[in-house]
Amino acid sequence: MIYVxxxxxxxxDHVAVNHLNFDIQPGDVVGFLGPNxxxxxxxxxxxxxxxxxxxxxxxxxxxxxxDDPKKIKQKIGYLPEGAPAYGDMTPLQFLNFIAAIRGLKxxxxxxxxxxxINKIDLQSVLDKPIDxxxxxxxxxxxxxxxxLHDPQILILDEPTDGLDPNQKHQVRExxxxxxxxxxVIISTHILEEVTxxxxxxxxxxxxxxxxxxxPKELIAKSKYHxxxxxxxxxxxxxxxxxxxxxxxxxLPDRANGKVTLIIQPGYDILHEVNKHIHERKLPVDTLxxxxxxxxxxxxxxxxxxxx
Amino acid sequence: MGMVWTLLKREIASFFATPVAYVxxxxxxxxSAVFAFFIGSLYEREQADLLPFFNFHPWLYxxxxxxxxxxxxxxxxxxxxxxLLMTLPISTLQAVVAKFLAAWxxxxxxxxxxxxxxLTINYLGNPDNGVVVxxxxxxxxxxxxxxAIGMCMSALTKNQVVAFILAVVVCFLFVVSGSNIVLDxxxxxxxxxxxxxxxxxSFLTHFESIAKGVIALNDVGYFLISIVIWxxxxxxIIERKKAD
Numbered sequence: 083m084i085y086v087x088x089x090x091x092x093x094x095d096h097v098a099v100n101h102l103n104f105d106i107q108p109g110d111v112v113g114f115l116g117p118n119x120x121x122x123x124x125x126x127x128x129x130x131x132x133x134x135x136x137x138x139x140x141x142x143x144x145x146x147x148x149d150d151p152k153k154i155k156q157k158i159g160y161l162p163e164g165a166p167a168y169g170d171m172t173p174l175q176f177l178n179f180i181a182a183i184r185g186l187k188x189x190x191x192x193x194x195x196x197x198x199i200n201k202i203d204l205q206s207v208l209d210k211p212i213d214x215x216x217x218x219x220x221x222x223x224x225x226x227x228x229x230l231h232d233p234q235i236l237i238l239d240e241p242t243d244g245l246d247p248n249q250k251h252q253v254r255e256x257x258x259x260x261x262x263x264x265x266v267i268i269s270t271h272i273l274e275e276v277t278x279x280x281x282x283x284x285x286x287x288x289x290x291x292x293x294x295x296x297p298k299e300l301i302a303k304s305k306y307h308x309x310x311x312x313x314x315x316x317x318x319x320x321x322x323x324x325x326x327x328x329x330x331x332x333l334p335d336r337a338n339g340k341v342t343l344i345i346q347p348g349y350d351i352l353h354e355v356n357k358h359i360h361e362r363k364l365p366v367d368t369l370x371x372x373x374x375x376x377x378x379x380x381x382x383x384x385x386x387x388x389x
Numbered sequence: 390m391g392m393v394w395t396l397l398k399r400e401i402a403s404f405f406a407t408p409v410a411y412v413x414x415x416x417x418x419x420x421s422a423v424f425a426f427f428i429g430s431l432y433e434r435e436q437a438d439l440l441p442f443f444n445f446h447p448w449l450y451x452x453x454x455x456x457x458x459x460x461x462x463x464x465x466x467x468x469x470x471x472x473l474l475m476t477l478p479i480s481t482l483q484a485v486v487a488k489f490l491a492a493w494x495x496x497x498x499x500x501x502x503x504x505x506x507x508l509t510i511n512y513l514g515n516p517d518n519g520v521v522v523x524x525x526x527x528x529x530x531x532x533x534x535x536x537a538i539g540m541c542m543s544a545l546t547k548n549q550v551v552a553f554i555l556a557v558v559v560c561f562l563f564v565v566s567g568s569n570i571v572l573d574x575x576x577x578x579x580x581x582x583x584x585x586x587x588x589x590x591s592f593l594t595h596f597e598s599i600a601k602g603v604i605a606l607n608d609v610g611y612f613l614i615s616i617v618i619w620x621x622x623x624x625x626i627i628e629r630k631k632a633d
Contacts, residue, residue: 130476142469155478162476166469168399170406182395183477211406227473 083107084235085131090139090291092123098124099136100289101311106282108234109111109262113280113297114269117384121289122269123163126204126239129267130160142235156184159233163239165224167214173204173223173299176212184231193317198226217244225253238301242275254279275378287384303383304374310343310355311372322362326354342372392479393487395597400491409493413457417499418517420449425506437514442506443600444526447564447592450535455556458539459549461488462627466497471631485624489533489540489616496532500525513620520602530612531592535560537619560592567591 089102099121102247106112114122123283127133129140140147143155167176177198179193202222206382212223219246228236240251241257257266257279270276276283278299285293285300293300300356314320318340323329328349333342345351351369359366404410422441425431429441462521465471474484480613508517539556546552567588588594593606 127472132472152478152480155476158476160468160473160476164469166473168403168470169468170403171399175402179399180477183479184393185478247490252513279504342583 083143085141086129088136089125089128089138089140090131091121091128092136096183097289099128099135101323102286102289102291104284104294106264106265106267109254110282111125111137111257111266112268112282112284113276114286115269115271115305115380116269117293120287120384122286123239124289125165125286126160126237126267126269127162130158130193130237131155157233157376158237158319159228160229160236161221161224161228163381167212167220167223167227171381172209172211173199173206173215173219177226178183178221180230181225184315186231187266194230194232194256199228200230202226203252207256218249220247221245221250225256228258233264233384236267238266238268238359240270240360242270242272274378277376283379285380286290292383300379301376304312304376304379306342306348306372306378307346307347307374308345309372309374310345310352310369312343312366314339314341315367318365320364323355323358324353326358328354351362392483396479396487397491397494400488401494401608404491404495409457413453413495414499414502415455417449418502420453421445421503431506435509436455437516437594439506439510439516439521439524440600441597442503443488443528446528447531447596451557451560451564454496454532455539455542455553455560457492457555458536459543459552461492461540461547463547463552463622466631467549471627474534475631479550480522481624481628485540485620485627489537489620491534492540493529493533494612496536497529500529507529510551512532523602523604526604527608527612530599530609531596532617534563534592534612534615537616537623540612541619541626543587544623544630546603563590564592567594567604576585 084106086104089099089100090097095296097190102121114125116122122383126131127149127322128135129142131154134145142157145154146374147154168179171179174195177195178191181195183307186194199208202225204226205220205224207219207223215223221241225238225241236257238257242253245253254275257268260266266280281296283293283295283297283300284291293303294349317339320334321330323332323341323348328346328351329343330346331344333344335341343355355369358364359369417530424445425439429444431439436440462471465474475481497586509522510521511518538559539552542555542559543549543552547554568591572584572588575587582605589611598605598606
């Protein structure tokens with residue numbers, strides 16, 4: 083498990099990470115969300131031992147990053163931001179080099195290398211210098227490198243950045259199919275990725291934790307959570323909805339004829355809304371219950387916190 | 390040690406995967422021959438030794454070694470691969486040592502490839518081959534000191550050109566510190582101990598005696614200690630600046 087307490091990093095007079103506290107259990111797939119410059123990458127760099135925290139504590143499987151950095155690094159597979167690699171090497175040479183550094187030998191080494199090559203579909207570029215590969219392939223070589231030693235902890239900084247939709251899907255599937263007792267931490271700008279992949283979301287802004295919970299809890303924070311959106315065939319008076327108990331607000335969208343009803347938390351009023359529509363004979367042709375809007379929650383939590 | 394070996398192999402492969410090693414070796418061979426024959430008058434002296442060849446090595450290294458050292462850390466930091474390297478289960482010391490040994494091996498290979506000169510003087514006369522071997526060892530040691538300085542300068546910056554210029558300047562100071570240009574500046578006001586100390590930092594003085602076949606402990610020790618100090622300095626710099 084990962085245990086982080088009071089983690090702080092200061093660059094000059096800029097506090098990049100400000101007293102962060104969290105812990106992550108095996109089996110957790112955690113998504114770091116946050117605006118650019120929020121401290122996500124800095125936090126990852128500290129977890130992987132690349133930079134030293136100015137204050138606080140990181141314990142990974144009861145090992146301290148200050149006392150046993152080498153043992154911790156053995157447990158972690160890391161894809162740094164931008165997937166850097168040695169451009170003059172081919173993916174095959176690169177993976178062989180990483181495998182040797184990771185202490186893989188003989189049959190196990192061959193087996194692991196061919197395993198990640200198959201998993202990540204690198205066959206077609208194995209003998210081309212990494213410098214000549216497309217952005218998507220470079221990212222995948224970086225992923226292969228991180229997965230090579232079958233690490234207990236996988237830390238991926240923007241793993242799907244620069245991939246096309248098919249490749250994104252492939253990488254998400256790959257992460258989902260990892261053994262269930264591993265820890266995966268990804269950072270991303272794609273909000274949907276978090277709900278698709280993660281069972282924990284941490285929103286970081288200005289170096290501080292703004293939210294730490296499940297994607298469901300996050301979406302429940304949206305004022306659109308359980309909101310009912312209906313579409314009217316022709317304009318019609320909908321102000322009567324305010325008489326239905328539990329409806330807080332009516333948000334008409336004149337451009338496309340949609341009306342969104344914001345519901346007070348705790349009320350389940352789909353039935354009441356239906357009744358109201360029938361009584362007033364409103365020209366409703368579609369109606370659905372919203373899950374919530376992640377982008378709106380994200381904006382509310384991180385606004386004013388941008389650097 | 391196993392880690393150092395793995396890293397070392399990668400570094401050497403990288404020298405030969407890019408034109409760096411080939412260009413370096415070719416230029417080194419051409420320049421060392423040009424200096425030895427045309428400026429050092431290897432033939433005209435009619436003496437069976439390689440002094441004219443070795444005498445120019447400090448000046449050759451002054452420009453060539455910074456050229457091979459400049460990429461070592463600057464490139465890692467610029468491309469970001471240092472983040473990958475430093476999050477692998479290796480120590481910074483292992484990385485520093487491996488990078489140094491790899492480049493030093495390329496320098497050693499360049500020196501070995503000058504063997505036709507050695508064959509030539511053996512064909513023309515009867516040189517003291519002990520002196521020649523000592524001079525080769527001395528030259529390689531000295532190139533190591535140049536290299537350690539160059540790598541330290543490369544650790545200071547992400548820009549290879551800046552690294553090259555810094556390295557040439559610092560190396561130049563160490564080459565000329567024993568010469569009269571520098572010592573005259575101290576004479577007259579500094580106590581003799583200062584002048585002696587400055588003079589004793591000179592690569593030239595230490596190399597000259599080895600080139601004549603005298604392998605004294607203090608000369609060999611000087612180059613070895615220089616290597617260790619400059620590599621240690623680069624280690625400290627990298628630890629501090631790797632994430633900048």
